[in-house]
Amino acid sequence: xxxxxxxxxxxxxxxxxxxxxxxxxxxxxxxxxxxxxxxxxxxxxxxxxxxxxxxxxxxxxxxxxxxxxxxxxxxxxxxxxxxxxxxxxxxxxxxxxxxxxxxxxxxxxxxxxxxxxxxxxxxxxxxxxxxxxxxxxxxxxxxxxxxxxxxxxxxxxxxxxxxxxxxxxxxxxxxxxxxxxxxxxxxxxxxxxxxxxxxxxxxxxxxxxxxxxxxxxxxxxxxxxxxxxxxxxxxxxxxxxxxxxxxxxxxxxxxxxxxxxxxxxxxxxxxxxxxxxxxxxxxxxxxxxxxxxxxxxxxxxxxxxxxxxxxxxxxxxxxxxxxxxxxxxxxxxxxxxxxxxxxxxxxxxxxxxxxxxxxxxxxxxxxxxxxxxxxxxxxxxxxx
Amino acid sequence: xxxxxxxxxxxxxxxxxxxxxxxxxxxxxxxxxxxxxxxxxxxxxxxxxxxxxxxxxxxxxxxxxxxxxxxxxxxxxxxxxxxxxxxxxxxxxxxxxxxxxxxxxxxxxxxxxxxxxxxxxxxxxxxxxxxxxx
Numbered sequence: 001x002x003x004x005x006x007x008x009x010x011x012x013x014x015x016x017x018x019x020x021x022x023x024x025x026x027x028x029x030x031x032x033x034x035x036x037x038x039x040x041x042x043x044x045x046x047x048x049x050x051x052x053x054x055x056x057x058x059x060x061x062x063x064x065x066x067x068x069x070x071x072x073x074x075x076x077x078x079x080x081x082x083x084x085x086x087x088x089x090x091x092x093x094x095x096x097x098x099x100x101x102x103x104x105x106x107x108x109x110x111x112x113x114x115x116x117x118x119x120x121x122x123x124x125x126x127x128x129x130x131x132x133x134x135x136x137x138x139x140x141x142x143x144x145x146x147x148x149x150x151x152x153x154x155x156x157x158x159x160x161x162x163x164x165x166x167x168x169x170x171x172x173x174x175x176x177x178x179x180x181x182x183x184x185x186x187x188x189x190x191x192x193x194x195x196x197x198x199x200x201x202x203x204x205x206x207x208x209x210x211x212x213x214x215x216x217x218x219x220x221x222x223x224x225x226x227x228x229x230x231x232x233x234x235x236x237x238x239x240x241x242x243x244x245x246x247x248x249x250x251x252x253x254x255x256x257x258x259x260x261x262x263x264x265x266x267x268x269x270x271x272x273x274x275x276x277x278x279x280x281x282x283x284x285x286x287x288x289x290x291x292x293x294x295x296x297x298x299x300x301x302x303x304x305x306x307x308x309x310x311x312x313x314x315x316x317x318x319x320x321x322x323x324x325x326x327x328x329x330x331x332x333x334x335x336x337x338x339x340x341x342x343x344x345x346x347x348x349x350x351x352x353x354x355x356x357x358x359x360x361x362x363x364x365x366x367x368x369x370x371x372x373x374x375x376x377x378x379x380x381x382x383x384x
Numbered sequence: 385x386x387x388x389x390x391x392x393x394x395x396x397x398x399x400x401x402x403x404x405x406x407x408x409x410x411x412x413x414x415x416x417x418x419x420x421x422x423x424x425x426x427x428x429x430x431x432x433x434x435x436x437x438x439x440x441x442x443x444x445x446x447x448x449x450x451x452x453x454x455x456x457x458x459x460x461x462x463x464x465x466x467x468x469x470x471x472x473x474x475x476x477x478x479x480x481x482x483x484x485x486x487x488x489x490x491x492x493x494x495x496x497x498x499x500x501x502x503x504x505x506x507x508x509x510x511x512x513x514x515x516x517x518x
Binding site: 128131132136137138142143144146150151195196198199245247369370 | 409467468
């Protein structure tokens, strides 16, 4: 829990499937940063800290982006942890502000992610991907999460129609998000008949690849109070990396180990949540994380999936998540944070969750061989 | 071109690692012995349908992509290996793993290692079968 820091603005550049050639990675990052500063009512020249996460910014780094943006900084960092990069940046930025190293920090993530960039990213994701997976050939983790889904289905007696609840429920939310790339309602029949990618996974179990950027601004509580705009506090934040050395079946995630500490530090329980933003690279991972973080009452998966998510439309991944809004490379690790901040500040328009005061956000990812090695989560609250 | 599949085994504690590590996750040891690990059991199978029909490799040339059958194989020494499999293989099947140098995708100055495997008793036929795919 931190009393010294508040999040005061957030924005997402529109996600697009096929950007014009002149729109580069830095274009999307810049749009998100400018949007977040406008949302916060903070001028660029007040920013003294910048954190960036991107797979495709190279050969530029955070400092080059800062220079292009005309930012003078006292704190700069770059994060490479993909789906866990947003919360990882947040964790570091909180400490920087608490320590007085910076007062106002902008964090941004994004990628131009077209065919060429996508393959560069997946082939050179890490040494193991390059040397042990890409030559099979396997580029991108779809087959790995097909294996994981099969294990999970076997262990829990679930079928495709159960995992379908995640993308179908999220699609219903996406219909109210003008920024989502898939917005048309989806029914079970459409899901069951969708194009196989790595069976049992189909097109609707895999994130649409898009280009875009996300950003948010955080500052001291004192500075935030002067803004007279809604602000968001961080009640708790925890991370765990490489917890199982890739040796487990991955059905129990690293979240199981940190959930107790997270809820205790936040002084909250899962049942207190008004909304949750669970990293949704694949439906099975939403289910695994929900269980390990205590979101599934009595461990009853069918009731959680069919009842809570699908029938009750409990607010989870209210942007439509990455499965409907799209995954803009590293921005996937900030998408949930930006949506949570937007909801807690009461700025989510048609999809606004009434009385949203407390939200959970998770980050997961960086497949080092078979499954993700990075886990982090934050509990956010509306201030004032 | 194919060779028996191997994993690294920690000289100090016997932990079997694949892909290779620097320090042993179990005991912290830094010495490894290469051990043959070519028999195992298939746990899951999928067929990967490429998102894009053609793709450009990092060094510029284009590769036509087709279906690839892939499996998760638990070796008898412990490590689970992601491998290319013949279409006929099912979860629960006992299989033999090979290391295979893939000439179509080797990186400049670096011979990438692809694995494929065959059902016990018919290694040659199945190796040929899987080599022709993808």
